[in-house]
Amino acid sequence: MKIYSELNEDQLPAIKYNREELVARIKETLSTHPDEPRLALLADIDHLKAFFDEYGREQRLVVLGNVHEYLRTLQKGREVGLIDRLAIDQFFLLAPVKEGLAERIRQHIGQMTFPKFDVKSEPVPLEDGVTVDPEHVTVHIGQIGFIPNQSLDYRALIDRLYELTRGTSAGQINRKDWTDYH
Numbered sequence: 580m581k582i583y584s585e586l587n588e589d590q591l592p593a594i595k596y597n598r599e600e601l602v603a604r605i606k607e608t609l610s611t612h613p614d615e616p617r618l619a620l621l622a623d624i625d626h627l628k629a630f631f632d633e634y635g636r637e638q639r640l641v642v643l644g645n646v647h648e649y650l651r652t653l654q655k656g657r658e659v660g661l662i663d664r665l666a667i668d669q670f671f672l673l674a675p676v677k678e679g680l681a682e683r684i685r686q687h688i689g690q691m692t693f694p695k696f697d698v699k700s701e702p703v704p705l706e707d708g709v710t711v712d713p714e715h716v717t718v719h720i721g722q723i724g725f726i727p728n729q730s731l732d733y734r735a736l737i738d739r740l741y742e743l744t745r746g747t748s749a750g751q752i753n754r755k756d757w758t759d760y761h
Contacts, residue, residue, distance in 0.1 A: 601663055601671065602733045608661040608673055609727045617660075620672040620681055621721045621740045622650075622688070625749040627668035630711045633703050637696040638713050639667075645693055646670065646716075653684070665741065681720045681752045689717045689750065709749065717750040725757035 609617065624630075624646065631639045650670060653659040658680065661673035674680055693714050700713040721744030723736060736757065747753040 598734055598737055601665070601737060604661060604663065605673060605733050612675075613727050616676045616724060616726050618672075618674045618676055618680065619723045619725065619736055619740050620674065620684070621665065621744040622646075622670045622672065622684060622718045623666075623720070623744050623747075624668040624688075625717045625719060626705065626709060626711055627716075629705055630713075630716065633711055634697070634700055634713045638693075638700065641693050641696055642716055643667070645691065646688055646718075649687060649691065650684075665737075669744070671737070671740075676724060681722045681754070685718055685720055685750070685752055689715070691715070719744065719747040719749055720752045721745075721747055722752060722754045723757055724754075731757070 624642065627639065627642075630642070647662070647670070650659065650662050650672065653672075653674075654662055657675075658677060659672050659674045661671070663671045665671050672684075693716075695713050697713070702710045702712040704710045721740050723740050723743065725731065725736065739755070739757075743753050743755055
């Protein structure tokens with residue numbers, strides 16, 4: 580695990596405010612094996628705004644940097660082909676179909692213990708019965724399976740994945756197949 584002094588925002592993938600840039604990266608990634616079924620996943624860190632409000636930018640960066648580092652190990656192991664960010668707390672992943680991948684990601688991130696930037700920081704209960712903790716986070720994940728092809732609207736895929744993730748409860752996974760939308 581890295582601590583704040585070893586991390587900076589530049590080490591994280593830039594947030595893709597321009598969806599066309601992400602679509603281009605998806606197409607580039609898929610060009611190597613165009614007919615292989617894929618998973619698009621969006622991992623969203625639960626309660627990151629409350630986490631930021633309570634523990635500040637430095638601890639948020641510790642969490643984001645270490646989550647990204649974990650996802651990069653999946654990419655190096657070829658379990659994930661593309662990692663990007665759609666928002667501060669959202670990681671977009673493109674991967675070959677692999678049973679249980681989203682669950683493994685959810686469980687691993689939920690079990691990570693992050694170094695505390697401020698050693699005095701303690702867990703804080705929120706209004707809805709949830710507790711934010713400087714050393715632990717959970718994620719909820721949206722997952723859509725699809726088969727790449729020339730007519731697939733990747734922008735619509737990203738939009739559907741975002742909607743699917745928004746409808747997922749904290750710490751849960753919501754799965755769909757692209758054919759469910761057509």
